[in-house]
Amino acid sequence: MVKNVEDNSVLKNEQTAMNAITIDCVIFGFDKGSLEVLLVQHGEGISKGKWGLPGGWIYKKESTDNAAHRLLNELTGLDNIYLEQLKAFGDPDRFPLRRVITIGYYALVKREDYNIKAGFTASDAKWYKINNIPDLIYDHNEILSYSLKHLQNRVRQAPLGFNLLPEKFTLLQLMHLYEEILGIEMDKSNFRRKILHMKLLVALDEKQQDVSHRAAKLYKFDPDIYKKLTEKGFNFEF
Numbered sequence: 001m002v003k004n005v006e007d008n009s010v011l012k013n014e015q016t017a018m019n020a021i022t023i024d025c026v027i028f029g030f031d032k033g034s035l036e037v038l039l040v041q042h043g044e045g046i047s048k049g050k051w052g053l054p055g056g057w058i059y060k061k062e063s064t065d066n067a068a069h070r071l072l073n074e075l076t077g078l079d080n081i082y083l084e085q086l087k088a089f090g091d092p093d094r095f096p097l098r099r100v101i102t103i104g105y106y107a108l109v110k111r112e113d114y115n116i117k118a119g120f121t122a123s124d125a126k127w128y129k130i131n132n133i134p135d136l137i138y139d140h141n142e143i144l145s146y147s148l149k150h151l152q153n154r155v156r157q158a159p160l161g162f163n164l165l166p167e168k169f170t171l172l173q174l175m176h177l178y179e180e181i182l183g184i185e186m187d188k189s190n191f192r193r194k195i196l197h198m199k200l201l202v203a204l205d206e207k208q209q210d211v212s213h214r215a216a217k218l219y220k221f222d223p224d225i226y227k228k229l230t231e232k233g234f235n236f237e238f
């Protein structure tokens, strides 16, 4: 008898926990020189018709990491993404109906590598330019701005984001990538001097083709140095 009562209370507590923790994913995409974020329009529930980050409830027999991948896939069609856990967002009033803590995940992808297709509880899914984000549900604007700051710190400490460029790229393309992520304007010659000094790039014997302006030299990454820098971490001061 006592055992039954205990079992029931364990089950009840577990269920309560399942209703109190959710997942939200911030997927940054890079496309034609612009930083964007993937948003979904809710097709049901209290936020029907509104836009937010792809996310939702965790199943009972599911890890938080698996839930993040599943939700992202069901809501937007994205698959095989390297998602990193960001942090928990636990403002007591963040969700209007009751106390719900959400765990944030984020990723940075090359937009053209993925097809988006809304599904599950999402009626639509779209990339939005980072400087044109609508009013989002709950605390999703805050989660997004926290993720952006995190990304801006990360690109200064790790050679991350370089996989968003084509295999061969110009120094200007690389500078624009940093400018877009960091939201700042950079000085061309300063950038050139610093990036070349890091010896991360291999200068190719090739130039851009089919461009109306003077064709610029092409570069690619040295994968060994890239790997070493990723492991060691680097400090990219612009």
Ligand SMILES: O=P(O)(O)OC[C@H]1O[C@@H](O)[C@H](O)[C@@H]1O
Residues within 6 Å of the ligand: 022, 023, 024, 042, 045, 046, 047, 053, 054, 055, 056, 057, 095, 100, 101, 102, 138
């Ligand atoms: O999909 P609904 O039920 O509106 O959202 C509930 C929770 O799922 C998360 O995405 C939200 O941040 C919130 O914590």
